[in-house]
Amino acid sequence: MDTLEALVTQIQGLSNGEADLTDLHNLLKQSEDQLHSHTPRLPSLLLQLDPAKHSLGYLYFLEACTSAPVSKEQANDLSLIIVRFINSCIAEQIRLAPDKRFKDQVLMLEAPMRGVAPMLASVRKLQTSSECLTPLHPEFLLLCLLAKNYKAGLSILKDDIFEVDQPRDFFLYCYYGGMICIGQKRFSKAIELLHNVVTAPMSTMNAIAVEAYKKYILVSLIHQGQFSTPFPKYTSTAASRNLKSFSQPYMDLAIAYGSGKRSELEACFEANKENFEADSNLGLVKQVLSCMYKRNIQRLTQTYLTLSLQDIANAVQLNSAKEAEMHVLQMIQDGEIFATINQKDGMVRFQEDPEQYKTCDMIEHIDSAIQRIMTLSKKLTAMDENISCDPLYLAKVGRERQRYDFDDFDSVPQRFNI
Template identity: 45%
Template sequence: MDGWVERVTTFTGRPAELAASLKSDVSSGLFQLQAAALPGVLATLDPAAHSLAWLFAANALTSLASTGTNTAPDYRLVGKFLKVCSAEEVRAATDVFVSLARKLKQWAIGGGRPKLAVGPLRAALRKLQPSTECLTPLHGDFFQVCLLSHCYYAAAPVLKEEIYDVAPDLCGTAPRDFLLYAYYGGMLCIGRKDYDRALDLLLYAITAPATVVSAIAVAAYQKYVLVQLIHNGHSPPLPKYTSTIIHRYLKSECVIYADVAHAFSRKSAPELSLAINSNRTAFQADGNWGLVRQCEEALQRRNVGRLTHTHLTLSLQGIADTAGLPGPGAAEALILAMVGSGEIWASINPVDGMVSFNEDPERYCSADMAEHIDAQIRRSMALDARLQATNEAVSCDRAYLSKTLAKEARPESGRLGEEEHMDVADSDRNPVAPMYS
């Protein structure tokens, strides 16, 4: 391998040319024939200065190790490589880079130490991104290890970034990558109690164009319904642009979630408890038992919140009866918690157990509130400008214009762009399980 090392370290062409040459080496079986020399090659090469060569050698070594050879890759070196490699070089071989990063993830998860992959995967997705608005194949993998290691803080900056570009020609992103980004991202936001963002991400997974049902979309819908109940108190219908086949499947196969939403809408704690407990096994199998239990508490909180609109004072026993709580003690604990979180404004008389509901003390005229409103206005203006630019780009797109003309000429041909929907196979019932393999 000395000649190969000299060739790649003295190469003066563009990264794309070197990547093509290295792929030829892979096809010729060079790395397989020289498997024993690969650890020494990795020790010789500088991962920052010769990133492409290091990448191909490391990927070959890890691939050979998975086939049962005696080679044993040091994945800690792979983690360091993902942090120091040249972004310009690795973008010339996106598929190989993603493959190596995912092998690191599988190693970390398989060893019960997913936290070891958090930093390297975060660095790796940044290497692939032309900008923070672009989705990479590694977003879902990064979110998965953050979720498994409970490192919500590490995912927070990436979760806050709006994704506007999922073009596969930039980063090699596939439909499944987008679905996993939305699903795992939504789960992380649920863990961080950022329910607005969680609902946005879960809805992305549900409404992604599709011609077949995806297990990821189904799992996202289940959590979407429950988070809507917890955060907003109702479960609105899905948008009209949801794929027909997805909408039909969810309506027939997610009946128990519709039952929970119906019981919640009736504001009846006994009915909700019955809908939940009668399907406990199914909720646990879906991994949603914790969210379902939170729906019970959310209904109690909303029942108490409604009392503030109709009563100035009320006894703790009366609140317990109305909200479906066990007794005055539970009512007192819930009111104190709601006052502490700013959901209601009330005071409790310890002598007679009467609760006095007060008005919101916020007058919405402070400097902080003005700054908040100004920030939201600026965000809306920026989004409007982006929408206008996107509309103009689509209006001038040749493929869009040709399909529009074809539809106008043959209106019976069906819905516009139906053949372009993402084909995401329902290969498994658990969207998390394949990521462990």
């Protein structure tokens, strides 16, 4: 019996108890080089393993099979085997090797849509809970972006993530998640995710944070009509000192947008068009340009009760009253302003927000937000308690305290001479 056949026998014998699985995992890690050097033999050996019983061993063999260059036909056969494996494997076993993945084989087929459902199943099996971020999360979101299947990506973005193992996974999860939300016009969620990338702890600058910051500026202008320059206090020093310098064309665009002058914004766009295109952000920048009309119309609602369509067209630099009417009607339909248009005299009457915040749907929405905040508060309290009991934390605090000996300070005087 050769070494590979002996390994198959050991996989069959050690795929039961928890202790056996630990031994098997160590054995498989030691055998990786050997598996990768004998890839032509592996498909026939896979037939001796049951993915529903020998999931860990099957995973290592299958990953080695996909590591070598294969033709498109071979990739098609392997993708079918991968799908069957994902559907039948034991979650507890594959969680021992979360770094094994097969996204590249799906991309070779030039049909990323075929990998979306199996990858989602993999994410769910790899998670110990919905609060846990796995290495497959960002890869799944990237696959959804390539497949333009944004709704599938939203299915995992609904979960509140509290457990993160690798920082890079978190950066990519939030960045790709932000792009998914942009594709679905869910700008508020996109801003939240991109903000998480920008303000996450980092000791040095990374390219993901830079690209996230550029999109964060653009989406803030589109959704909020403004961009807040100061960083929050909890932002890392590396980010607060360097992000602006890496994103100067976008900072210039935000300044031009804030002026409210269409000519300045267009001039800034033309001056930096090549940079925007190189960053694959040209579409978002064009949305910023089109949103300026809306933001200027919204500013008018804060000053006037009634205005003619022609006055609106002149104020926001539109070509005609008809064009102004189209913008106003679209904004009313989208709930961005509250107004009525008198077709006889072409006058627009601006109104207050009719929402009274007392409907059943609104009460349920508020209650859901409160419950989420309460859950987050409990999580933070539990984390604080765990950290305060952590031996490494206590040892570090102890070392810090030794720097400040109370004997080094003068005692507080008990009497004051006046």
